[in-house]
Amino acid sequence: MAGVAASQPAHAGAKRSAWKVDSYALFWGLPLALWQAMFFVAPLVFLIVMTFWSVKDFRLEPAFDTGNWVGMFSKGYVIDTYFRTLGYGALAAAVCSILAFPASFALAFKASPAVQRIGLFLLITPFFTSYLVRVYSWQTVLSDNGLLNAAFGYVGLGPFDMLNTLFGTLVGYLTLTLPLVVLLQFFSMSNVDRNLIEAAHNLDCGRIRTVFQVIIPSAKIGLILAATFAFILCFGDLVSPSSLGGSKPPTLSILIVDTVKQGNHWPRAAVVAVVMVLTLIVIAFTALYFAYSTKSTKKVRA
Amino acid sequence: MSLDRLIAYSLRGYFVLALIFIFVPIGISFVFSFSPHRFPTLPLGDVSTIWYEAILNEAPVSRAFGHSVTAGVIVALVSTFIGFAAAYTDYRYRFFGKSFYLALALLPPTIPVLILGLTMLMYLSRVSLVGELYSVIFAHVVFCIPFAMALIRLRLAQMDPDLESAAWNLGANSWRAMRGVILPFTLPSIVAALFLTMAVSFDEFMIAFFVGGVTETLPVRVLMLMQGQVSPRINAIGSVVFTISMTLVILTQILLLTRRPGARRIAAEGA
Numbered sequence: 001m002a003g004v005a006a007s008q009p010a011h012a013g014a015k016r017s018a019w020k021v022d023s024y025a026l027f028w029g030l031p032l033a034l035w036q037a038m039f040f041v042a043p044l045v046f047l048i049v050m051t052f053w054s055v056k057d058f059r060l061e062p063a064f065d066t067g068n069w070v071g072m073f074s075k076g077y078v079i080d081t082y083f084r085t086l087g088y089g090a091l092a093a094a095v096c097s098i099l100a101f102p103a104s105f106a107l108a109f110k111a112s113p114a115v116q117r118i119g120l121f122l123l124i125t126p127f128f129t130s131y132l133v134r135v136y137s138w139q140t141v142l143s144d145n146g147l148l149n150a151a152f153g154y155v156g157l158g159p160f161d162m163l164n165t166l167f168g169t170l171v172g173y174l175t176l177t178l179p180l181v182v183l184l185q186f187f188s189m190s191n192v193d194r195n196l197i198e199a200a201h202n203l204d205c206g207r208i209r210t211v212f213q214v215i216i217p218s219a220k221i222g223l224i225l226a227a228t229f230a231f232i233l234c235f236g237d238l239v240s241p242s243s244l245g246g247s248k249p250p251t252l253s254i255l256i257v258d259t260v261k262q263g264n265h266w267p268r269a270a271v272v273a274v275v276m277v278l279t280l281i282v283i284a285f286t287a288l289y290f291a292y293s294t295k296s297t298k299k300v301r302a
Numbered sequence: 303m304s305l306d307r308l309i310a311y312s313l314r315g316y317f318v319l320a321l322i323f324i325f326v327p328i329g330i331s332f333v334f335s336f337s338p339h340r341f342p343t344l345p346l347g348d349v350s351t352i353w354y355e356a357i358l359n360e361a362p363v364s365r366a367f368g369h370s371v372t373a374g375v376i377v378a379l380v381s382t383f384i385g386f387a388a389a390y391t392d393y394r395y396r397f398f399g400k401s402f403y404l405a406l407a408l409l410p411p412t413i414p415v416l417i418l419g420l421t422m423l424m425y426l427s428r429v430s431l432v433g434e435l436y437s438v439i440f441a442h443v444v445f446c447i448p449f450a451m452a453l454i455r456l457r458l459a460q461m462d463p464d465l466e467s468a469a470w471n472l473g474a475n476s477w478r479a480m481r482g483v484i485l486p487f488t489l490p491s492i493v494a495a496l497f498l499t500m501a502v503s504f505d506e507f508m509i510a511f512f513v514g515g516v517t518e519t520l521p522v523r524v525l526m527l528m529q530g531q532v533s534p535r536i537n538a539i540g541s542v543v544f545t546i547s548m549t550l551v552i553l554t555q556i557l558l559l560t561r562r563p564g565a566r567r568i569a570a571e572g573a
Contacts, residue, residue: 024476025395029403032388032447036406040444043425047417050424103320106313122321128501128547129328132524133540137327140334140532145341147330179324207309236414238508243528253416266424273417280412 044277050270058264068267078255082275085252088166089235092173093227096181099174100226104185105211108192120186126179134175135243142168142244164246172240177230184229188222189215224291231287232280252276328544335537353538363539366523369435370504373519377442378500384443385450385495390484392451393458394466408448418445419512426513433515441513442503449502450495457491458484497554501547 054063072078107119126134141147142162152158162168192215200210216223234240238253247254252272259269338350357363388407392400410418422441426432431440465487469479485492507521514522520539527533 028387029391029395031384032407033403035384036444039440040406040410043421046425046428047421102313103317106317110310110313126324128551129544130505130521130524130540132507132521132528133331133536134327136528136536137331141330175327178320182320232412236416238416256416256420269420273420276417277413284412
C-alpha cells in the first residue's frame with residue numbers, strides 16, 4: 001500500500017511532509033485495504049479463475065478449460081434465462097418506480113415536517129425486519145387457499161392463481177425494493193428548489209406539466225439511482241422468484257443454485273455469476289451516465 | 303382550490319396504501335404467530351403461544367439465535383472500526399489509487415448476495431476457512447463495511463475541516479486531535495453504524511447460508527424451515543427478532559437525542 005504511505009493531507013490546514021511513511025495514516029488507511037483484498041478481491045479473482053476449472057466425477061480440478069464458457073453460452077435456455085432475468089429486473093424497477101412515485105411525492109410535498117418524520121421512520125422500519133419472514137407471510141396471503149383468496153371467496157370471487165406466478169414474484173420484488181425506492185425518491189424530491197415550482201405555478205404551468213417538466217427533471221439523479229437500486233436488488237434476488245414465483249420459469253439466481261445442486265458444477269455456476277456481475281457493472285455505469293448527463297436540465301432552463 | 307385539496311388528500315391516501323402494502327406481511331406474521339392453527343384462517347379464533355414455546359424448546363433455533371447474536375456483535379465492532387478508518391482516510395487524505403480504494407469500500411452491496419455467498423464459499427473452502435462462525439463473520443464484515451463507512455463519511459462531511467487543523471495548531475498531535483475532535487464529533491454516526499451493521503448482519507441469510515454450512519444463523523434456520531412444510535414457527539421467530547430490533551432502534555434514537563447537546567457544544571466550540 002505505497003499509495004497510503006505517500007498520502008497527502010486533503011485540506012489546506014495540514015502541512016506535513018507528505019512522502020515519509022506516516023504510521024498514523026497507515027493505521028487508518030490499511031484496515032480496509034487489507035480486509036477487502038483478503039475477503040473481497042481475492043474471492044472475486046478466484047471466481048474468475050474457477051470459471052476455467054473442470055469437473056471430473058463430481059470433483060473440481062484446476063485447469064484452463066474454456067468449455068464452461070462455451071457450454072453455457074451455447075445452451076438456448078441459458079440465453080433465454082439471461083434475457084428473462086434482465087426483463088424481470090427492468091419490469092420490477094419500472095413498476096416499483098411508478099408505484100413509489102405518488103407516495104414519495106405525497107411525502108415530499110403534501111406532508112408537514114412532523115408527518116414526514118413519522119413517514120420516514122415507518123419507511124425505515126422494514127429494513128429491520130427479515131425479508132425471508134415477509135416473503136413467508138406473502139406465501140400465506142397469496143396461496144390458493146390463502147388469506148386473499150379466502151377474502152375473495154366471501155364475495156364470491158376467485159380463487160385466483162397468485163402464488164407461483166410472475167405476479168407473486170413481483171409482489172416479492174416490491175417487498176424488497178419499495179421502501180428503499182420511496183426513501184430515495186423522497187430525498188431527491190425534497191431537494192428540488194421550491195422557487196422553481198413556484199415560478200412554474202406563476203407562469204400558469206399546469207400541475208401535471210409541473211411534475212413532468214420541473215420536478216422530475218430536477219430530481220432526475222435520485223429517481224434514476226432509485227430505479228437502478230431496484231434493478232440491482234431484483235436482478236440478483238433468489239428468494240422472490242423461487243418462493244413466490246415457483247422457480248418456473250427460472251431466473252439466473254435459480255440457474256446458479258440448480259447448476260450447483262445438480263452435478264456439483266461450480267465452474268458453470270461461476271460463469272453465470274461472472275456474467276451477472278459484468279451485467280450489473282454495465283447497467284450501473286449506464287445509469288450513472290444518464291443520471292449525471294446534463295441534457296434535460298438544460299432544457300428546463302431554456 | 304377544492305381540486306387542490308382533493309389531489310392532496312388522494313396523494314396522502316395513496317401514501318397510506320403504500321405503507322399498508324409494506325406493513326401487511328409484517329403485521330400478518332405478528333398476528334398469526336399467536337394463532338394455534340398451522341394454516342392461517344380467518345376469523346382468527348383462539349390466541350395461543352404454542353409457536354413461541356416451540357421455538358424456545360427447539361435446540362437448533364436457540365443455537366442459531368446465539369450464533370446470530372455473537373456474529374452480529376463482532377461484525378458490528380469490526381466493520382464499524384474499518385468503516386470509520388476508511389471514512390476518515392477518505393476525508394483527510396488524497397492519494398494515488400483513491401477511487402479504487404473507495405470502490406473497495408463501497409462496492410460489495412451492489413453484488414447480489416447469492417453471488418457473494420457463492421464466491422466466498424469457493425474461496426474460503428480453498429483455504430479451509432469454511433463452515434464455522436468466523437467464516438460468516440469474515441464475509442459479513444465485507445458486506446457491512448460500506449454501510450458503516452457511508453454513515454460516518456456523511457457525518458464527517460458536516461464537520462468544519464478547520465476544526466482538526468485548529469487542534470493541531472493548538473499543539474495537539476494527530477492522535478490527540480482524533481480523540482479530542484474527530485471521535486466526539488462522529489460519535490452519533492459511530493453508534494448508528496454499530497447498530498445498522500449489527501442489524502444487517504443479523505438479517506443476512508444468503509452469504510451466511512453458503513459459508514456457514516452447518517453453523518446456522520437464525521435467518522438461515524428460517525430459510526431451512528421455509529424449505530419444509532408450512533410452519534408458523536417462522537412467524538414466531540420473525541416477531542421475536544422484530545421486537546428486539548425495534549427496541550434497539552428506539553433505544554439508539556433516544557440515546558442519540560439525549561446526547562445531542564454534547565455534540566452541539568463541540569460544534570459551537572469549533573465555530
